[in-house]
Amino acid sequence: MITHTNHHTGYIAIVGRPNVGKSTLLNGLIKQKISITSRKAQTTRHRINGILTDQQFQFIFVDTPGFQNQYTNQLNSTMNRVVTQSIQDVDIVLFVIEAMRFDNRDHLILKLLPANKPVILVINKIDKLADKKRLLPFLEEMSRLFTFAAIIPVSAAKKNQLPVLIDIIRSYLPENLPLFDEDTITDRNERFHAAELLREKLFRLTGEEIPYSASVVIDQFKLDGHLRRISAAIIVEKANQKAIIIGKNGENLKTIATQARKDMERLFGDKVFLEVWVKIRNGWADNATILKTLGYD
Numbered sequence: 001m002i003t004h005t006n007h008h009t010g011y012i013a014i015v016g017r018p019n020v021g022k023s024t025l026l027n028g029l030i031k032q033k034i035s036i037t038s039r040k041a042q043t044t045r046h047r048i049n050g051i052l053t054d055q056q057f058q059f060i061f062v063d064t065p066g067f068q069n070q071y072t073n074q075l076n077s078t079m080n081r082v083v084t085q086s087i088q089d090v091d092i093v094l095f096v097i098e099a100m101r102f103d104n105r106d107h108l109i110l111k112l113l114p115a116n117k118p119v120i121l122v123i124n125k126i127d128k129l130a131d132k133k134r135l136l137p138f139l140e141e142m143s144r145l146f147t148f149a150a151i152i153p154v155s156a157a158k159k160n161q162l163p164v165l166i167d168i169i170r171s172y173l174p175e176n177l178p179l180f181d182e183d184t185i186t187d188r189n190e191r192f193h194a195a196e197l198l199r200e201k202l203f204r205l206t207g208e209e210i211p212y213s214a215s216v217v218i219d220q221f222k223l224d225g226h227l228r229r230i231s232a233a234i235i236v237e238k239a240n241q242k243a244i245i246i247g248k249n250g251e252n253l254k255t256i257a258t259q260a261r262k263d264m265e266r267l268f269g270d271k272v273f274l275e276v277w278v279k280i281r282n283g284w285a286d287n288a289t290i291l292k293t294l295g296y297d
């Protein structure tokens, strides 16, 4: 029987400036693709809880949007607030940086780190370092910045050192009963993940022309036996953006939809029938382009 004296559960925030690899790290730690990653900075806009549970431990990860101070619009100030809040609410903080880089934005986050809870410095992307010897002086330099509970170099993309990181986090998890069922990977629902996966492909497979204002809406999400029937809309501002997304002969949209569907099937463990429309925000739905991707042969 599980009692609170032999079980550990804790909230872990993953913070770091945009593009350091927070989403990749979260995905690697919980071994499922639930958080979106992209080459473009700042694709994470939501708090995503990824949950890892075993017999005696439950790790509840909070993936925060990249902290940044380059733009001051409403969305970004909200993001900065989310980072500050999530640091307050958790038991452990993972501060993610890139190997050999520590810029002004990293310094800004450093200032927000709490003194009263363990902060683990995760130095990511060590696979990019040709000469690993350069890491040692960098580690020393970092250790002088803050009293970190631990400093660990990893490669989130190559899954190097992630088991070691898990063991370190485990040692700081407070005694507590599990808060979620064992099967729960995330407390976000499937509809949300379907939108996130499609949004990731949209950013990955279209150029810089598509602004962050492009959004994805799930119009329909129906369970039909084991099949999930999903109808989604990509919403853009201008006709030329719509044309870019669709691509020549619909090729680009087809690739986006197919890749998104495959990721959805992997995550849900079942077949998906995905229909994607591209709409212009001022809403003439009649003009929508339809693309159907069959989820089964």
Ligand SMILES: Nc1nc2c(ncn2[C@@H]2O[C@H](COP(=O)(O)OP(=O)(O)OP(=O)(O)O)[C@@H](O)[C@H]2O)c(=O)[nH]1
Pocket (backbone or CB within 6 Å): 016, 017, 018, 019, 020, 021, 022, 023, 024, 025, 036, 037, 038, 039, 040, 041, 042, 043, 044, 064, 065, 066, 067, 124, 125, 126, 127, 128, 154, 155, 156, 157, 158
């Ligand atoms: N070489 C290498 N690239 C990585 C590694 N981890 C992440 N990346 C790449 O870095 C880019 C950003 O990764 P994300 O996981 O989206 O970064 P993020 O910090 O969540 O970014 P935001 O959502 O913008 O805050 C992607 O192109 C990843 O493939 C790593 O260990 N090595």
